[in-house]
Amino acid sequence: MGIEVVVEGLTKSFGKQNIWQDVTLTLPAGEVSVMLGPSGTGKTVFLKSIIGLLKPERGRVLIDGVDMVNSRERDIYETRKLFGLMFQDGALFGSMTLFDNIAFPLREHTRRKEAEIRRIVMERMEMVGLVGAEGKLPGEISGGMRKRAGLARALVLDPQIILCDEPDSGLDPVRTAYLSQLLIDLNAQIDATMLIVTHNLDIAATVPDNMGMLFRRNLVTFGPREVLLTSEEPAVAQFLSGRREGPIGMSEEKDAATLALEQRTANGAPAPRPRRIVPQLEPSPGLPVRRAVQRRRERVLGMLAQLPEAARSAIMQSYAPAPAPAPAPAPAPRPPPRRARRERRHDRPAAGPAADTADTAGARAAPPPAPRPRPPP
């Protein structure tokens, strides 16, 4: 099972530029979380801080008892082996085949024999649907395949925490939909804790158990997906509806004058689209159920009283038992005996739709016998 990641009071600056401050959240073990936020709000910096590649000046990131900010470098290095990283561009070595790229962490960090490495690499390539492309160079394959290769490489060391930085960047909507399914399928198969940074609203709507958003140097919110998806917080609502009207501007945030002008002219702006929570993706048929689902259910129901009303009702709806299937239609009445039928025919009014008897209805419902398939010429 994946490992819980506890972030407490994390603050990161580069010189005088504060990126975000006092970020506190927990990535629940084995669940999938998404971090949203306009460009430049420090999502990548957040991922790098979790894995200990960047050093925040305050706060802690606790993983299995190790603080990735303040512990000894040796402990941080060891704990980093629990992670799988998928970068925006796949970060593949251009001169190596996909096989060698994916095998790279195994050859670098383990003493496994080549036969064992081959088995693991081929297994991961199968998981991401790349079997047959082992000999290709990154430059010879599509962007979607490069992403999947990056994901396969992130998986070879059996990570318990997977960080994905904009896995959808550069992908068309169809490939993005496949990638969303792949992420859920992976979670079902390996039960790892996952954090995905993305701008993609389809991924955000269908993949995660939990969601958060960074804006204006703060974590606006983090919690069960329903909290963010029903949030009335202006920056969240604007981001989710992809509108220009709201506090998010071209350069991350608007100044007060622009916002005031916008509010004065708000009457002319198109009405925001109503928001609807779509169901979370299920693993593909044949895969195990996600073990995180039951754990999350218990966790979320336990915190229900502390959540806003809209989120509470969305959660209750999602956990409501599925409606019972509609009752089977009553069997058609049996045709009366022949004599009675003949008598009744005399009473019948003019023929029309109302004259639909069990006989005719039955005749209509029975499809004509299907023609037998002809053998091919």
Ligand SMILES: Nc1ncnc2c1ncn2[C@@H]1O[C@H](COP(=O)(O)OP(=O)(O)OP(=O)(O)O)[C@@H](O)[C@H]1O
């Ligand atoms: N090593 C660094 N040194 C100085 N500044 C940095 C460094 N890394 C990132 N930054 C700055 O931190 C800010 C946040 O960058 P980051 O890449 O984390 O944003 P992001 O939210 O991931 O953006 P995007 O969605 O566009 O990828 C930016 O202003 C960036 O210039």
